Amino acid sequence: MIFFDIGLTLALSICVIGIVYRVARWSGKWTSRTPHLSSGFFLWIVRAVKAVILDVLFLARSGRTSFLRWLAHSLVFFGFMGLLLFHAMDETVTATFFPFYESTLDPWQFLRNLFGAMTLVGLALMVYRRVRSTKLRLLTHFQDWAALLIIGCILLSGFLLEASKIMSPAVFDRMTDEYFVPGEVGDLTALKAYWAHEYGVVFSVEYPRDEETLELGASLDEDSCVDCHASTATAFVSRPLATALGPVAFALNTSRADQVFWYFHVIFCFIALAALPFGKFFHPVSTPINLVARQGRRDDLEEFQPSDVLRGVGMDACTRCGECSLHCSVAPAFTVLGNQNILPSEKLVSLKQFQTGEQMSQASLTAFSEGSRICTECLRCTDLCPSGINLQDLWIASKAQITKRAPSPNDLLRKKTAAQRARVFDDLCKSSSILPAVAGLADDSASYWACVQCTTCTSVCPVVAVCEDPSRDLDLLPQQIMNLLRMGLKEETLGARMVWSCTTCYKCQEHCPQNIRVADVLYELRNTVAARVRDGGASCEGNGESL
């Protein structure tokens, strides 16, 4: 068992070291520290117990999102926990509580199949859920598939191991060598015949199936085997699997498939153990801690302000179920801009990197910053999170920090004068890899040839109307913008606050006696700049002095 011991030691070491490392990073690099007071401890305990029962054991918060998700997760949770405690840790757990425990006796054999089947069905539902929804499929990355795959492999290899043992004559021989003393010649044949018939062992030769032989076999089985072996019929997954594998049974038996599958099964278990501290594999540890610590409140009570460690727990508690992103109120912005950091589940990944001090490229920081900015703090993700993470607090607490590292191009631009902005926009256009993304009305002199500069657009403009001093507050007024554009001075207009203050109420366009598409043009100017800024936003810091 050197292989097993070394493997277990290795996997356990990785697991322990990983957990220590991960827990150590829970405190993060938050700048807004808030005191963690602990009055009202008794109440906290009551709520925590409630959370353990409802949220941890019965996955109540998952149930709030969708029945399918709750069912899948419950199946995997109860199935896998059953296998872990009563099968994987049978020597320490099962044998302690049940002195006459044998893995091939019922109810253990039946329960093992039941738990395994539950887990597999749950996993299948999880895969179905991620494949069915296009949105969710986009959010599913390597670690999500890996987690499903590894658990799935453990289960499949386990069932194959059991099935291959059921049909293996080698395993049968090992047992009879050890535990069976044949009284007469023909006893062994009778036992083999009975086991082939009743237990599904597939021998290389056909044994007689007459009533007499089977009766003898049954009595021998009664004497020597039943104390430790229940009928394999209760292995309601493995036994049919063994039957199904009948056509290749001979090949499997000669190649000792039972030993091969054992290695597979054990290796997958080690991989899972070693992977526990990484990515979402950690959630069986972190999510219950978070659920107990926060008890799923939408905001924190005054006496339990989020401490940095709790924030770390929260970030680690994400199971990447994607519910937050599916229900995110600014998800349409992601559809348009394609920045995954707009979605909470993906932004959380960036936030974790950011808070644990991992290296992030400027591009990642910019994308993260944009996602952080676009969030409206509508509280929906926090309300919904099945893991009870205080996402709202994470978003708000990190906003200022990330803005410092990757400032909003809009903020940078707002501080400039209209002329400086115009120069920056011009620079962006020149430095960008693409041609101006929007070329349409504004560049076409035919859009304005009918303009008589009558000022109707400016007169009816409600934005101009609310300005105390329109030329000071808006830089240029609508009819002046139209005039500059028809002279080909588009760059001069881009930075004007009028362009950016337009509410697109369309009064100007509706009132224009010459049918000039004033509001459409203003909107297009904004889109022009937006395309340039997204393309080269980092260079918005300067004042466009290169001109």
Added chain:
Amino acid sequence: MTRNDDIYDVMVIGAGFAGMAAALFASAQGLKVVQTGATGGIDFSTGFIDLMGVHPIAEGKRWQNPWLAIEAVIRDCPKHPYGLLSKDEIFESVDTFTRFLAEQGLEYVGHFARNTCSVTPAGTIKRTYRVPKTAWNGSLALGKKAPTLIVDFHGLKGFSGTQLVETQKHHWPELKTVRIQFPGGHGELYPEHMAWALADPTVQEKMIAAIMPHAVDVEYLGFPAVLGLNDPQKVVDHLAELSGKHVFEIPTMPPSIAGPRLRAVFDRGLPSLGVCTHSQKMVTDVQVLDSGMFEFSVGTGAAKLSVTAKKAILATGRFFGKGLQAERKKLVEPVFDLPVVQPEAREQWHGQEFFAPQGHPVNSAGIEVDERLRPMDASGRPAYDNLYAAGAILAHHDWMRMKCGAGLAIATAYKAVKELMR
């Protein structure tokens, strides 16, 4: 395209003076009326209703009595649209028109057989038939040469009290001016925004407080026409009460607020008379059905709709109203493609001198109509039995120089409806 299954008695194409008047007169006759048209010239109107002011224009002769001027113009230019109308028709039409305006809260005043003199923002004197009541005190002050203060504002373009006083000082010595900071805004000012701000009594009070030190010895206070948008008379009355002076407005350079006030009256008033208005929409296509009725396509894009009418009045104006279009070589009428009376070649559109007092041949271009105001085709017969024309689109007049725009529009609209009823 939205299909409107209603069949209207008359479609009025155009939303300027002529279009609004035609819709008003037709609905008064109990007809089922539909009207279309983008913001027409009415937004650019001074708010004055001219009947006939200058003839012959080459001499710049101004007339005190509009009726005599009309007689003269019919005598000298028999094809002038006024030649198709009787004096009674003209009088009745303008009277009905101003009565409607008064009912809607926009009162007009004037004399019967005499034009009223009014001061323009340039300081010149304009003769017109009817003026808004809010401008009336200005004409009285001008007549009496009374001590008057013209108020203007820092940042308002197109209105200069100094220019006004400079132009009038020899005739009107007691005219003076002051430029003040507008209490509702700084920097560049626009009439509509000022009008909104001045609807607020506290702004009015602040403004009067700033003016009073300069108005000790005057009887009249003249303002650019920015005194409220929807109910200017109320603002004028309140300012008069606050200051103890007679208050009046002078129209600003176009677009003056007087135009939108007129349009607002029709936007409010016509639908309540049962007129179906499709404002800000232009006719893009017309089909003549077998029954002889017209089927119009109105508007573009998603808002496009179809309108069927038994008869139509074409009141689309000239160039600014899009009733006439100047192509490279010729002028065209875009809705029905009617023949346009025009100089033979483009080089004859304009004379050598741009500011020539007699104007340019293109300024009299338009469509030819028979004595019942039905547009004629190339052979000189009515193009359609059920199509009538009114307003500036008619040929053989130069309303801008003759100062006959509003009167001509209103009177021909009246006549067109009358003929259409026969």
